[in-house]
Amino acid sequence: MSATDTLGRIRVNGAVPRHVAIIMDGNGRWARERMMPRPFGHRSGMKAVRDVVEGAIEVGLEVLSLFAFSKENWQRPATEVGALMSLLEEYIAREIDELDERGVRVRVLGELGRLTPAAAAAVRRVTERTAHNDRLVLNLFISYGSRAELVRAAQLLARDAVEGRVVPEEITEEDFAARLFTADCPDPDLLIRTSGEMRISNFLLWQLAYTELFISRVLWPDFGKRELYEAILDFQNRERRFGRVSA
Ligand code: FPP
Numbered sequence: 004m005s006a007t008d009t010l011g012r013i014r015v016n017g018a019v020p021r022h023v024a025i026i027m028d029g030n031g032r033w034a035r036e037r038m039m040p041r042p043f044g045h046r047s048g049m050k051a052v053r054d055v056v057e058g059a060i061e062v063g064l065e066v067l068s069l070f071a072f073s074k075e076n077w078q079r080p081a082t083e084v085g086a087l088m089s090l091l092e093e094y095i096a097r098e099i100d101e102l103d104e105r106g107v108r109v110r111v112l113g114e115l116g117r118l119t120p121a122a123a124a125a126v127r128r129v130t131e132r133t134a135h136n137d138r139l140v141l142n143l144f145i146s147y148g149s150r151a152e153l154v155r156a157a158q159l160l161a162r163d164a165v166e167g168r169v170v171p172e173e174i175t176e177e178d179f180a181a182r183l184f185t186a187d188c189p190d191p192d193l194l195i196r197t198s199g200e201m202r203i204s205n206f207l208l209w210q211l212a213y214t215e216l217f218i219s220r221v222l223w224p225d226f227g228k229r230e231l232y233e234a235i236l237d238f239q240n241r242e243r244r245f246g247r248v249s250a
Contacts, residue, residue: 016236062235073147110141
């Protein structure tokens with residue numbers, strides 16, 4: 004069945020998630036299966052990003068969040084880290100015009116102070132250029148760790164308390180969420196992880212509280228809009244109760 008047929012089934016089935024988050028995993032294994040170095044897998048993974056972004060637009064998602072580089076990934080060999088930074092620059096250089104034309108607003112979320120100067124400049128360029136778009140928000144999580152994001156939110160609240168802007172006993176969940184990188188996004192409805200691994204890996208720990216999980220056995224470079232649609236179809240058959248009983 005083609006991706007377009009699957010898209011048709013999504014429309015027939017009804018509600019599309021507003022926000023899909025993806026842990027893109029399996030680039031290294033994909034490369035190893037082909038006896039190629041790991042950066043080759045990441046490069047192929049970049050092509051999968053392109054296809055999935057296109058699928059997200061076609062299906063009508065509001066937000067697509069992609070975990071592209073974790074804080075822990077800085078510990079990988081320097082050659083692999085360098086290759087990933089270069090790929091980020093290359094992705095932005097290649098895609099910026101089309102992303103802008105298609106109405107995608109790109110945001111890069113994480114501890115960006117550690118990026119190479121060239122990668123940081125590319126991030127600034129795409130963020131500024133696409134800031135006015137409102138068809139799809141594409142959140143690229145780079146140098147991101149959820150626990151660090153939570154600690155940062157606690158620090159911001161503590162600062163506000165010390166300076167008298169908030170009363171500690173009156174702090175709400177909304178106050179906390181407003182200090183996360185994702186402050187202006189709805190929480191993900193669906194989290195997809197590729198390559199069959201069943202872990203959250205320090206991604207969006209607060210935001211995933213009621214998110215539906217979908218584990219795909221497909222390695223990230225082989226994931227595309229068709230696989231995205233299959234995950235959404237599966238999501239459409241779930242009953243989300245948010246802790247309540249069935250309607
Ligand atoms: C996990 O696979 C993937 C990453 C650490 C990098 C993700 C990067 C991309 C998809 C390409 C660049 C994307 C953009 C947006 C520029 P892994 O290396 O952990 O795979 P393994 O578990 O098989 O070793």
